[in-house]
Amino acid sequence: QVQLVESGGGSVQAGGSLRLSCAASGRTFSIYAMDWVRQAAGKGREFVGRITWSGGNTEYADSVKGRFTISRDNANNLVYLQMNSLKPEDTANYYCAVYNGRMYEYWGQGTQVTVSS
Numbered sequence: 001q002v003q004l005v006e007s008g009g010g011s012v013q014a015g016g017s018l019r020l021s022c023a024a025s026g027r028t029f030s031i032y033a034m035d036w037v038r039q040a041a042g043k044g045r046e047f048v049g050r051i052t053w054s055g056g057n058t059e060y061a062d063s064v065k066g067r068f069t070i071s072r073d074n075a076n077n078l079v080y081l082q083m084n085s086l087k088p089e090d091t092a093n094y095y096c097a098v099y100n101g102r103m104y105e106y107w108g109q110g111t112q113v114t115v116s117s
Contacts, residue, residue, distance in 0.1 A: 002026040002106045004096050009111030012086055020081040020111060022096030028053075033099040034079045036070060038092035038113075046092070050099060051079060064090075086115045 008020040022034065036048040049060040051070045058070050069082040079096055091114050098106040 002028060002031065002098050004098070004106055004108035006094065006096055006108040006111040009094060009113045011114040011116065014087055014115055014117050016086050016115070017082070017084045018086065018113060020083070020094055020096075020113070022079040022081075022108060024077040024079070024096075024098075028077050031098050032101050034070075034072070035097045035099045035104070036068075036079075036081045036094060037097055037104075038090075038094045039110075040089075040092040043092075045095075048081070048094070083113070086113075088115050088117045091115050 003025045005023045006020060008018060012018055031053040033050050033052045035050045037045050038048050039045045047061050048064055049068060049070045051058045051072050056072060067085045072079045093110040093112050095110045096108045097104045
Protein backbone atom coordinates (compact mmCIF):
# COMPACT_ATOMS: atom_id res chain seq x y z
CA GLN A 1 0.00 0.00 0.00
CA VAL A 2 1.05 3.56 -0.70
CA GLN A 3 -0.58 6.56 0.92
CA LEU A 4 -0.58 9.93 -0.84
CA VAL A 5 -1.35 13.34 0.62
CA GLU A 6 -1.48 16.47 -1.54
CA SER A 7 -1.09 20.02 -0.28
CA GLY A 8 -0.45 23.50 -1.58
CA GLY A 9 -3.68 24.27 -3.38
CA GLY A 10 -5.41 27.61 -3.12
CA SER A 11 -6.70 30.60 -5.01
CA VAL A 12 -4.55 32.72 -7.26
CA GLN A 13 -5.01 35.29 -9.98
CA ALA A 14 -4.28 34.50 -13.60
CA GLY A 15 -0.58 34.71 -14.30
CA GLY A 16 0.30 33.66 -10.78
CA SER A 17 2.07 30.59 -9.48
CA LEU A 18 1.44 27.77 -7.04
CA ARG A 19 3.45 24.77 -5.96
CA LEU A 20 1.64 21.57 -5.06
CA SER A 21 3.24 18.86 -2.99
CA CYS A 22 2.47 15.16 -2.78
CA ALA A 23 3.80 13.23 0.19
CA ALA A 24 4.05 9.47 -0.29
CA SER A 25 4.33 6.90 2.48
CA GLY A 26 4.19 3.15 2.76
CA ARG A 27 5.65 0.89 0.06
CA THR A 28 7.27 3.73 -1.87
CA PHE A 29 10.04 1.44 -3.13
CA SER A 30 7.43 -0.14 -5.42
CA ILE A 31 6.55 3.10 -7.21
CA TYR A 32 7.27 3.22 -10.94
CA ALA A 33 6.00 6.74 -11.58
CA MET A 34 3.94 9.48 -10.04
CA ASP A 35 1.36 11.36 -12.02
CA TRP A 36 -0.49 14.57 -11.48
CA VAL A 37 -4.07 14.41 -12.71
CA ARG A 38 -6.68 17.13 -12.49
CA GLN A 39 -10.43 17.23 -12.65
CA ALA A 40 -12.42 20.38 -13.23
CA ALA A 41 -16.00 20.64 -12.04
CA GLY A 42 -18.30 18.73 -14.34
CA LYS A 43 -15.46 17.32 -16.42
CA GLY A 44 -13.46 14.12 -16.59
CA ARG A 45 -9.99 13.54 -15.27
CA GLU A 46 -7.14 15.04 -17.26
CA PHE A 47 -3.53 13.89 -17.24
CA VAL A 48 -1.23 16.76 -16.29
CA GLY A 49 2.20 15.18 -16.07
CA ARG A 50 4.36 12.30 -14.89
CA ILE A 51 7.73 11.72 -13.29
CA THR A 52 9.41 8.35 -13.01
CA TRP A 53 10.39 7.56 -9.45
CA SER A 54 13.92 6.33 -10.08
CA GLY A 55 15.10 8.15 -13.20
CA GLY A 56 13.20 11.36 -12.79
CA ASN A 57 12.08 11.40 -16.42
CA THR A 58 9.14 13.70 -17.01
CA GLU A 59 6.37 14.16 -19.52
CA TYR A 60 3.58 16.71 -19.68
CA ALA A 61 0.23 17.32 -21.25
CA ASP A 62 0.39 19.82 -24.10
CA SER A 63 -1.94 22.11 -22.18
CA VAL A 64 0.64 22.66 -19.42
CA LYS A 65 3.93 22.15 -21.23
CA GLY A 66 6.28 25.04 -20.60
CA ARG A 67 4.26 26.29 -17.64
CA PHE A 68 4.24 23.36 -15.19
CA THR A 69 7.23 21.45 -13.86
CA ILE A 70 7.23 18.20 -11.92
CA SER A 71 10.11 17.33 -9.61
CA ARG A 72 10.75 14.83 -6.86
CA ASP A 73 12.64 14.46 -3.61
CA ASN A 74 13.18 10.74 -3.26
CA ALA A 75 14.88 11.03 0.10
CA ASN A 76 11.71 12.50 1.59
CA ASN A 77 9.22 10.75 -0.71
CA LEU A 78 7.89 14.02 -2.07
CA VAL A 79 6.72 14.99 -5.54
CA TYR A 80 6.09 18.59 -6.54
CA LEU A 81 4.07 20.31 -9.22
CA GLN A 82 5.29 23.83 -9.85
CA MET A 83 2.61 25.74 -11.74
CA ASN A 84 3.49 29.06 -13.35
CA SER A 85 1.56 31.40 -15.63
CA LEU A 86 -1.68 29.96 -14.34
CA LYS A 87 -4.83 30.39 -16.38
CA PRO A 88 -8.49 30.23 -15.35
CA GLU A 89 -8.78 26.96 -17.28
CA ASP A 90 -6.25 25.42 -14.88
CA THR A 91 -8.91 25.59 -12.16
CA ALA A 92 -9.48 22.04 -10.95
CA ASN A 93 -8.96 19.58 -8.18
CA TYR A 94 -5.41 18.25 -8.52
CA TYR A 95 -4.53 14.70 -7.56
CA CYS A 96 -1.28 12.81 -7.38
CA ALA A 97 -1.44 9.16 -8.26
CA VAL A 98 0.87 6.18 -8.40
CA TYR A 99 1.19 4.85 -11.95
CA ASN A 100 2.54 1.33 -12.39
CA GLY A 101 3.09 1.51 -16.14
CA ARG A 102 -0.39 0.26 -17.01
CA MET A 103 -2.82 1.78 -14.55
CA TYR A 104 -3.23 3.96 -11.50
CA GLU A 105 -2.86 2.07 -8.24
CA TYR A 106 -3.23 4.73 -5.56
CA TRP A 107 -4.68 8.21 -5.37
CA GLY A 108 -4.42 11.10 -2.99
CA GLN A 109 -7.43 13.01 -1.75
CA GLY A 110 -6.81 15.98 -4.04
CA THR A 111 -6.17 19.67 -3.53
CA GLN A 112 -8.21 22.44 -5.09
CA VAL A 113 -6.64 25.07 -7.33
CA THR A 114 -8.72 28.08 -8.33
CA VAL A 115 -7.43 30.62 -10.83
CA SER A 116 -9.39 33.85 -11.23
CA SER A 117 -9.22 36.13 -14.23
